[in-house]
Amino acid sequence: MPLPFLTADSAFDAHEDTQLPLPHEDHDRWRRPYRPGPWRVAFGAVLLLVGSFMLLATMTVAFVGEAVGALICLGAASLVIGSALRLLRAGVWVSRAGLRRVSFLGTRTVAWQDLGEVRTVQQPVRWLGLPRTVQGQALTAATRSGGELPVLLTDHNADFLSRTEAFDRAADAVEAWAAEYRPAGAA
Structure with a gap:
């Protein structure tokens, strides 16, 4: 079963050495x-493993004849599996319509014409989303009205920890999308 939210389009890999900022057709x-990143995938895999054991427990409880217990186990397993899928879907998404930041608990979409600037800055960033902060790079965005959006990407999050080249490529790609679709006077 293909899981499209786990992979970036192969067009980025195929056009990695060219100067095309937006190698997609659609x-x-x-x-x-x-x-x-490997941390995000590992956390998701562990949650899916726990969810599979919970489904096995659901089946065992159902065979024993405890319908209420089986429903409770099924609900808890569904919650764990849904959490794993949401964790794997989290990140920054782009399209012609705008920039979408998907977090574990919410999603925020900003149209390109409402976006003022997208840039990489040096600042204290959270390490793997924990309260501890370290000095690092962050991709930030601001709206045209001057409001700051939450940090889009950091080089110490679950996607880019110990992968600075990947962070640089991702930040450049998001900045290229912004440069392509933002109105000329928005910067």
Whole structure:
């Protein structure tokens, strides 16, 4: 079963050495311009493993004849599996319509014409999303009205920890999308 949210489009890999900032044919489809990092995939895999054991427990409880217990186990397993899928889907997504930041608990979409600037800055960033901060790079965006959006990407998050080249490529790709679709006076 293909899981399209786990992979970036292969067009980025195929055009990695060329100067094409946006190597996709269909710019209307939402896409993540980078591959999920090993930390995100590992956390998701562990949650899916726990969910599979919970489904096995659901089946065992159902065979014993406890319908209420089986429903409770099924609900808990569904919650764990849904959490794993949401964790794997989290990140920055782009399309011709705008920039979408998907977090674990919410999604925020900003149209390109409402976006003022997208840039990489040096600042304290959270390490793997934990409260501890370290000095690092962050891709930030601001709206035309001057409001700051939450940090889009950092070089210490679950996608880019110990992968600075991947962070640089992803930040460049998002900045290229912004340069392509933002109105000329928006910068």
